[in-house]
């Protein structure tokens with residue numbers, strides 16, 4: 001599959017046979033095909049051969065195939081590789097492990113390692129709770145995936161899931177100073193995943209399950225929550241639900257609606273869709289209609305998906321049936337956590353006046369803002385390149401920061417609700433507008449407020465095992 005390009009800058013590595021071609025010819029071909037050569041790095045140079053990296057700007061990504069074709073047709077020039085800034089950022093992975101102190105001499109060595117380390121091991125053996133104070137467990141989260149529902153890309157497997165999990169680990173560190181590590185498991189068997197997570201749990205203070213497909217994700221999370229004494233949190237379910245709830249509270253406020261009265265359509269009844277619905281129901285929503293590939297989920301119908309029976313019986317109070325088009329007619333809110341490009345302009349036109357559309361599928365939303373913004377009161381996506389980013393990144397760093405700091409045994413409903421309210425409250429009422437219903441992840445108040453409120457909720461609900469100093 002062709003790799004989509006990042007923006008308008010590409011890096012071409014070319015090998016030139018200096019007997020057959022001159023560099024100026026290659027540069028000319030690039031310019032003629034619509035590229036602007038902005039930088040040249042010489043990688044290797046020899047008597048008959050040179051290798052160069054050419055940084056080329058294009059106004060239109062359609063110029064890229066033309067540039068490749070032009071270079072490919074030139075005798076003496078071999079196009080070794082075409083890359084872009086995104087791929088370059090991923091070279092060798094995105095994270096590393098760094099010791100907190102250097103080992104400069106034998107004395108240091110004997111303390112961090114044998115023989116002195118043995119005394120620390122003994123202390124933990126005598127009192128396992130000391131693992132929280134004397135090891136990285138105090139600050140580590142395992143980001144665990146089986147690669148079965150990676151973003152909206154589907155079942156792409158554990159190797160291909162790694163870049164997302166590394167990205168989550170970066171976000172944990174950057175926003176909340178949590179040391180997270182990506183663990184992509186080469187199994188999609190429920191029992192094997194549960195066993196693997198239990199086996200690695202001693203080294204971690206929390207488990208963030210990520211991009212594990214429904215319905216398997218429900219059982220895995222439920223069992224691990226029962227069987228481990230550290231927080232287990234399926235981010236695609238609860239992180240998404242927390243942020244969606246926060247964004248919706250503000251969007252409803254802005255459009256003068258109440259959650260109890262809003263007609264809400266949830267499209268994609270998988271991990272995220274189910275959890276979003278449960279949170280909305282707990283918050284007081286009464287009219288939610290779920291739509292998946294088989295159409296509207298309606299009570300009385302038989303579904304192979306075990307969660308859909310529950311879903312159909314607990315939503316859709318008007319008992320409607322049919323397709324997505326039937327579901328959205330007259331609806332106030334569309335929440336998409338399904339797959340790209342399935343919502344059309346005519347769907348939005350059929351919604352109630354001033355509709356709210358949250359097209360949260362990644363990387364391609366159910367509909368792009370530029371196609372729909374003129375029809376809606378509020379529009380949000382899950383992406384980082386549009387305003388109103390409803391993405392679980394607003395939740396998981398702060399919620400785990402809070403949970404780790406109060407050594408919570410779990411992340412429970414009051415803690416999730418507290419996180420949602422904290423996110424929504426970061427935006428002052430006078431700041432609230434259609435392009436600002438949810439704070440930016442770069443707003444430092446997000447993590448600190450989520451942490452603060454989550455700790456309060458953990459202490460009040462009995463999940464906390466210590467009271468943090470500040």
Ligand SMILES: NC(=O)C1=CN([C@@H]2O[C@H](COP(=O)(O)OP(=O)(O)OC[C@H]3O[C@@H](n4cnc5c(N)ncnc54)[C@H](O)[C@@H]3O)[C@@H](O)[C@H]2O)C=CC1
Pocket residue numbers: 149150151152153211212213214235236237240267268269270271272273291292293294336337338339342360361362363381382383390391392393
């Ligand atoms: N913005 C955010 O923070 C988040 C966004 N997402 C996005 O939501 C989507 C779903 O994620 P998960 O719930 O984890 O996956 P999942 O695999 O558990 O669920 C996806 C559901 O969407 C349904 N679906 C797919 N195509 C559909 C169609 N044409 N019509 C109706 N339903 C359809 C599937 O049948 C499935 O039930 C992905 O695109 C993911 O990237 C997920 C979590 C967080």
Ligand SMILES: CC(=O)C(=O)O
Pocket residue numbers: 150151152211235236361362382391392393
């Ligand atoms: C944001 C996220 O977790 C997802 O799209 O799967």
Ligand SMILES: [Mg+2]
Pocket residue numbers: 151210211235236
């Ligand atoms: Mg995810």
